[in-house]
Amino acid sequence: MLPEAAAWLIIGLPLLAGLICIGALRPWRRGLWPLAGYVGVAGTAGAFALSLAAVNGAMGQGDAGYEPHRWFAVGGRDGFAMTVGVLLDPLSAIMAAVVSGVSAVVQVFSLGYMKKESDAENGAWSDYPRYFAYMSLFTAAMLGLVLAYNLIQLFVFWELVGLFSYLLIGFWHHRPAAAAAAKKAFIVTRIGDFGFLLGILYLFLHRGEFAALGLNPFEIPAILEAAPMLGAGVATWAALGLFAGAAGKSAQFPLHTWLPDAMEGPTPVSSLIHAATMVAAGVFLVARLFGLFEQSAAAMDTVALIGGFTAVFAAAMGLAANDIKRVLAFSTVSQLGYMFLALGVGAPGVAMFHLFNHAFFKCLLFLSAGSVHHSVHTFDMRYMGGVRKWMPATYLAALVGGLSLAGIFPLSGFWSKDEILGAAWGGESAAAPVVFWLALAAAFMTAFYVFRLILMTFHGEFRGGVDAVPYEERIPDEAHHHVHRRESPLVMTLPMILLAVFAIGSGFAANSLVALGPIPAHWFSHFLHEDAPDFSIGVAGASTAVALAGAALAALAYGTRTISFDRFGAPWRFGGRLLAQRFYLDALYEDLIVRRVLHRGLFLASDWFDRRIVDGVADLAGWFGRNGGRAAAQLQTGQVQVYGAAVSMGAAVILIFYLLQR
């Protein structure tokens, strides 16, 4: 079993690497800047090695059972103690391994990707250490979140993840779009985090119930232990508050709008944010506190319905997007919806399994997109096509990732998606039948947009890349780049190949139906102490049929071009516009709510109130002081006799009063 200090090092190593990059390399060692990449990779790889050891330990022992450390105490004997600690159980061990593993692979890819970016800007390497510092610190924050023992500790790392996502999305802060996207990501997730904080405080309000059991209302194991005693009402509100935070971080409807914009960061960043960190945090949070959610049917149904709706809703927007990264972003939102759906129908292990598989194939797809961009310098699929001719490795990687995402047998996506559908089919809650059909619809759309993406990018005739993009639509920094018809360097293709192996095998190997040599059957489910879901040939057949139908439709429309949607005329164009405008939700939020209601309404009213009422009162006080003083100053003639008269009068008045009193 891993000693506790080593568990802390899982967080500490990437943290140290990040601090070295930004604290030592960036300010002083200009010549050593290119080393930053290796420092970052080393820190994260170290964390990955330790995480694997933790998984190994958890396989034998389950919960590592580290005692939390007392941080501070308030309120004397009847008060409570704040603790910090590492909660290392199978769930957090497997999550830490996925986070650090994917992060390490992405950082290796970044060695190549960011080198070119740095060389491209006339050898300006100053961004290079900054990039790896943010990546390492982002990973450290995410690992801290995963291993947190206590909700407050988790919340602190949760916000740190938000901070570093802000810094990474806005990495090219001189681009207005990137700065705006970073701000949007931060603010939208913060809205959810407000609910998260309320949820924590709500639990704290019920500390009396915890104290009666001798438990601390912030410690995660304590919450899970006390959950059955809390009653459904308390559990509902606490769970809904926590779910608001999860929905913000994991981009669930209606807080999904930040994720597609988050594409403005460097592509490996998108890949990391989308695969294992940040967006997975919400799913992880609900899985972590599943015992609390389980107590409330209302909370569970909310999670399931929001997840199911988001899965379809986001997939629909993915159908019409032309930016390759945006398609993948909508796909992430949709797949996260799947995971919440699984959580909502009572299958956290299945959700984690999908998260595990999704981390690999989504990361792979993003890296492929980055690799393609490396060659054609645009993300607009309308200007791609035929890229597979000079990028065979990237093409194969994208194909594996895409097939896995679409849930084609026997790739990893098939297994977890099938388990989710099976869980929804077998679910007993009121929402389960609804979300089953939503999930099936999403599976169809997923297959369609995946094949549309692959066909538009890699097949057909090449449509010119960046050279064909109108000048004003090009990415500002890359307006002068040209298409290079060559495969990406080995440092970029190697991580993709590695991830492709996982995307093929992770689903099959980790949770197979039968024992595979050393790996027992349903290893993943049993590892998380859950009953293995039943494999239903009917559900699997339905999902495969639906996926193949979606793929076939995409092939007819974008491959052979035997059908054209334009014949539907006005409704088709209207639908396309609706999807391209993302159901006008961004417009609703930004134009209506932010610009009109908040900016022109509330803020203007506050401004008026501040200027007129608050400032008015202050001004009035000043006016009184000044004019009252001026009036009083008129009495001061400087004539001693006047003063004398006033004193005499005063004395006389006092005297008269005195005499009358008697």
Add this chain to the structure above:
Amino acid sequence: MLERLLIVSAVLFCIGLYGVLSRRHVIAILMSLEIMFNAVNVALVAFSRYAAPAALRFPGAAEDAERFALAGQTLALFVIVVAAAEVALGLALVIAIARRRDSINISDLNLLRR
């Protein structure tokens, strides 16, 4: 008898006060001040004659107070001496002001305003 003397004292005091507050000429104000001093003196002597407290009497003095309680009268003498000194000082000030400002009209002396 005490009351009458006190009334005289009060009347004198008011006359003096009126003079201090109303005269424009500094010398006249000083003269009015003298009247106020003397009003006080009258009161002091009257109190010592008719209402001296037992503590101020000479030891062994009879209840007949006429011959005793010189403390008030002594105080009155002090007041006269101090008043004389004050007048000397006041007149010196008046001369200084007259030299400096060419006027001893009290209305012109409003330096307190600034």
